[in-house]
Amino acid sequence: MAYGDVRVLHDVALRVGQGEIVSLVGANGAGKTTTLRAISGLLPALEGRVTFDGEAITGRAPSRIVARGLAHVPEGRQLFTNMTVHENLEMGAYLPRAKTAVGETLAWVTGLFPRLAERRTQLAGTLSGGEQQMLAIGRALMSRPRLLILDEPSLGLAPIMVKTIFDAIRRINGDGTTVLLVEQNLAQSLRLSHRGYVLETGRIVLEGSGAELLANPHTRKAFLGV
Amino acid sequence: MVGLDVVLQALLSGLFMGSVYALIAIGFTLVFGVTDIVNFAHGHLVMAAMFVTYVLFKSAKLDPYLSLVIVLPLFFGLGALLYVLVIQRIVDAPHSAHMMVTLGVLLLLENLANLLFGGDLRGVTTTYTTSSLVVGPVAVPLARAGAAVVSLLAVGALAVFLRRTALGKAIRAAANNREGAALVGVDVPRVYLISFSLGTMAAALAGAVIVPFSLVSPFVGHEFILKAFVIAVLGGLGSVGGALAGGLLIGFVEALSSLYISASLGNAIVFAILIAVLLYRPWGIFGQAKV
Numbered sequence: 364m365a366y367g368d369v370r371v372l373h374d375v376a377l378r379v380g381q382g383e384i385v386s387l388v389g390a391n392g393a394g395k396t397t398t399l400r401a402i403s404g405l406l407p408a409l410e411g412r413v414t415f416d417g418e419a420i421t422g423r424a425p426s427r428i429v430a431r432g433l434a435h436v437p438e439g440r441q442l443f444t445n446m447t448v449h450e451n452l453e454m455g456a457y458l459p460r461a462k463t464a465v466g467e468t469l470a471w472v473t474g475l476f477p478r479l480a481e482r483r484t485q486l487a488g489t490l491s492g493g494e495q496q497m498l499a500i501g502r503a504l505m506s507r508p509r510l511l512i513l514d515e516p517s518l519g520l521a522p523i524m525v526k527t528i529f530d531a532i533r534r535i536n537g538d539g540t541t542v543l544l545v546e547q548n549l550a551q552s553l554r555l556s557h558r559g560y561v562l563e564t565g566r567i568v569l570e571g572s573g574a575e576l577l578a579n580p581h582t583r584k585a586f587l588g589v
Numbered sequence: 590m591v592g593l594d595v596v597l598q599a600l601l602s603g604l605f606m607g608s609v610y611a612l613i614a615i616g617f618t619l620v621f622g623v624t625d626i627v628n629f630a631h632g633h634l635v636m637a638a639m640f641v642t643y644v645l646f647k648s649a650k651l652d653p654y655l656s657l658v659i660v661l662p663l664f665f666g667l668g669a670l671l672y673v674l675v676i677q678r679i680v681d682a683p684h685s686a687h688m689m690v691t692l693g694v695l696l697l698l699e700n701l702a703n704l705l706f707g708g709d710l711r712g713v714t715t716t717y718t719t720s721s722l723v724v725g726p727v728a729v730p731l732a733r734a735g736a737a738v739v740s741l742l743a744v745g746a747l748a749v750f751l752r753r754t755a756l757g758k759a760i761r762a763a764a765n766n767r768e769g770a771a772l773v774g775v776d777v778p779r780v781y782l783i784s785f786s787l788g789t790m791a792a793a794l795a796g797a798v799i800v801p802f803s804l805v806s807p808f809v810g811h812e813f814i815l816k817a818f819v820i821a822v823l824g825g826l827g828s829v830g831g832a833l834a835g836g837l838l839i840g841f842v843e844a845l846s847s848l849y850i851s852a853s854l855g856n857a858i859v860f861a862i863l864i865a866v867l868l869y870r871p872w873g874i875f876g877q878a879k880v
Contacts, residue, residue, distance in 0.1 A: 403772065404771075405768065405771070405772075424771070424776070424778075425771040425772055426771055426774045426776045426777070428773040429772060429773065430774055430860075434772070434839075435772050437768060437772060440770045441766050441769035441772065442766065442769060443761070443762050443765040443766055443769055443770075444759070444765060444766070445765045446758075446761065446762065448760065452757070454758060454759075454770075454773050454775075455764050455773050455775045457755070457759065457762075457773045457775060458773075458774040459775075481598060495861060501771070502769075502773065503773075506773060506774065532686075
């Protein structure tokens with residue numbers, strides 16, 4: 364995995380089992396976002412392999428990968444800011460498989476985030492940061508993914524909103540969606556996760572259950588400052 | 590003192606030409622809005638369609654409106670071909686590369702037309718070329734009225750297509766956020782191809798319907814691209830509604846300035862407006878400031 368000529372990921376082997384919430388944690392620049400972009404097809408990988416449900420998806424176009432049931436809520440949310448909340452959600456169900464169930468999925472998503480129903484006709488660009496994050500997650504869920512990938516969903520949000528988002532992630536997982544979560548908010552994300560990986564300068568240095576990693580002296584020293 | 594009937598006549602002619610300008614500019618601004626490519630060859634695509642329409646009329650006696658059945662699919666296909674062979678390769682390159690490559694396409698089209706037809710101005714005479722309908726104090730020139738009606742219908746159809754259909758929404762989504770569109774499953778390269786082809790088809794439609802009352806030469810493309818550029822900037826680059834308003838505005842300004850000032854100063858006035866807009870409202874008269 365490389366940006367331009369600089370190789371940024373070296374040895375990243377991670378596995379997400381069905382029904383799990385798995386966290387990928389690490390400092391800024393560790394390669395978390397790059398890993399996610401390689402998985403969802405936004406960045407071409409130099410070598411290595413991504414398999415999803417036993418099928419190789421390495422090097423496929425992002426539109427093909429989402430069709431397989433993998434939805435990525437990217438860094439910066441990448442919403443359609445000139446379109447309404449409803450149009451954004453509708454675009455989330457763009458692919459045929461999702462389109463047939465759009466009404467049902469919409470009810471599920473607005474159940475998770477009632478605020479999105481209230482803001483239905485508002486342009487996405489005029490929402491608050493927290494609402495935009497809800498919309499980004501909601502749009503991804505509209506494709507009815509089996510694996511939801513979240514890149515820093517709590518970034519820049521007020522504590523109360525962070526709690527709302529983490530509660531929603533727990534409910535989404537409870538409804539049967541597998542979650543791969545990238546966070547700088549280490550303590551909260553590991554507490555939520557079944558398992559986690561610690562990434563440092565492009566390498567996975569630790570893995571374990573959420574509770575193990577939280578208790579690990581290395582993680583505590585490096586990321587929690589205790 | 591200019592009489593009221595003369596002013597009305599000028600406004601009518603401004604409305605008619607403005608509608609055609611709007612269609613040309615919308616093709617240009619659609620391509621820019623979606624693919625971020627400033628296609629300097631856009632006006633020359635209008636010219637190429639004028640020549641095809643001219644040839645169909647001269648060789649097969651095909652009326653310019655009937656020839657749309659051939660011209661529109663032909664130019665949709667030519668747009669797709671141009672995109673795949675040329676534009677696609679530079680779509681991620683900087684704007685300077687877009688400029689050089691599309692200027693290259695412009696020169697190619699202009700010289701090809703010059704080679705095939707020579708530099709003379711050519712025109713066709715249809716049964717309605719000089720007909721007009723007298724309504725009260727004004728005479729409505731039928732050929733121009735027809736071009737305006739078709740242009741406005743096309744603009745309306747495009748607006749409905751972009752607002753209501755799944756493909757139209759995918760185009761808007763890709764224009765708004767390319768990465769977001771890819772992540773919801775939009776085949777972004779295909780959307781770019783379709784947008785470029787639609788833009789080319791809009792240019793071709795405008796070119797065909799002005800043939801009954803316009804002269805064509807290999808060099809008329811410059812006039813169209815300059816207008817399209819000014820209109821698209823006035824309207825806020827990438828905005829369909831803005832381009833419609835901008836097109837009508839430029840049509841009126843051109844007609845009124847040739848009435849009150851001088852016909853030869855028309856373009857100078859259009860550009861004076863452009864400069865004023867860029868100085869005081871760089872996001873366009875109808876566009877929104879980006880924060």
